[in-house]
Amino acid sequence: MSEDSTAFLAIYIITFLIGFPNAVLAFCLCIRKILRRPIPIDIFVLNLSLSDLFFLTFLPLKMKEAADDMIWKMPDALCRFSVLMFFAPLYSSSLFLTAISAERYVCVAFPVKYKSPKRIIYTTLICVCIWVLVVVTSVFPYTAAYSDSDGVDNTTNINNLVAEPQRCYSNFTAKQLKALLPARLGIVVMFFLLPLPICCFCYISLICNLIKCPLFKRQRKLRVIGLVAGTLLVFAICFAPYNASHIAGFVKKENPDWRMTTLMLSTLNACFDPIIYFCISKDMRRVIKICAKALRTYIPI
Template sequence: MSEDAPTAVFLAIYIITFLIGFPNSALAFYSGIHKIHRQCIPIDIFMLNLAISDLIFLTFLPIKMKEAADNMVWNMPYFLCNFHMFVFFLPVYSSSLFLTAISAERYVCIAFPVKYKSQKRIIYTVPICVGIWVIVAVSSLFVYKAAQIDSDEADNTTNQRPLVTEPQTCYINFTEKQLIKLLPVRLGLAVVFFFLPLLTCCFCYINFVCILLKRPLINRKRKLRAIGLALGTLLVFVGSFAPYNISHLVSFIKNENPEWRMTTIILTTLNACYDPIIFFLAGAAQTNLSAVQFFMDKAAA
């Protein structure tokens, strides 16, 4: 463990995240179901899946709390180590892709308002969400397999514990053979689930802002609200996921598991608190975007 990030801090942040994030994510989930029943649009489907992703993460966050409370000593049944590793990282990867999909929807909404209103887009949205979950689940299994390699050498006294690389820890220390397989996999995940989505988000939001600024018929207040939400979402995306994925890049270059990587996981944890805020603000912003579409259609006419 890094001295800069004691387990007491980890535990406090996990608890705060759970207390704030779980009720808000549950409310976001309920609100998303209500919106889809009332009027189904693609961005609401992506928002609902984002809420589901956060709920999965928060439901099993108490396992992480227990680990931090025990000073990162794994005092739970060892089968939970495998399980918690999967459910902890799966929502991290899915959240980044759903936030990217939401950025693309906002860009399409303002850049191609006529196509955005097409009912066919609903038909495409559901398979996209299913595809995201499948990609994330399969990718998480790659991490599981890579960490499982050479498990006997990692834990000579407990060779039946594939992911537990020390008798009393879970997914923290790794052997050289494990790192040879694990670090390239992590780098690939960083590229697929962060760096490429980041480029996509930047493209969508930069063009989103540029298009809004060029529309003289749109009220300045509406512009600022929509732009503020877009930039805020981008900052949340970068702040939550950049340090964690940069740690993958540094690990690959140095061929080691940096101690500060555990600290970056805290930032990804806090993302579960930010997503519900984005969800509810997006509801108000969607009204503004509907008005923007009206003005754009009027201008085109």
């Protein structure tokens, strides 16, 4: 197995081991809290954890691919399905992180409006719109990548997504790239260039409000700092390189070789999201503290 494949496999395993139990825990805690007393932040976190669970549930397919030295030995249908289940959660995560940042800002800046009884309806509608937008947007690059090439292609004789039958989503015909690259650029705008400034504005404003108000406890301020740090880590490490590869590919009219590295980094998204869960959910912090205490009991340091 090559060094690149080993790195991919290691990142996938680490992401799964860290992300899956935390996502399941966050999902279950949010369900319990929403059934008891729904509030907007719990609905957004529920959807973020659901997005992570979609991603992590099908991550073992990518582990198998990495273990096979990036050679796809599974059915082609699984390749097609894994493409959707790998990328769609990345898009939804960026929007739900943005929604969480806006919700936290509104909670502090406009506390009276935040208590409106209609806020649950608005929050639910926002979540539905996000999922619809993600599904609809994902169709365009998916369709472009799987479009057949009619006529003679000067660069390759490949006529479908799997350029070499054993490779999955790695090589494309000139016709496929012509349709795929603009779709990727649209994804950059929709899921990165628009959400990032919104997150920055909301969190900068939120921090300024917390600094001005002495009523907020130090622990709450630290949790807000952790929330901001966790969100920026996701955008800087996971989303920025991945979207940069889309921009570079559109400018150079090619599928960049280094794009595979950005895909590996984007996987870490599910590793950083537990920081968001921990900073937002009191129940999450309580459960983690109980688990940590139990570990110290059985594993003395």
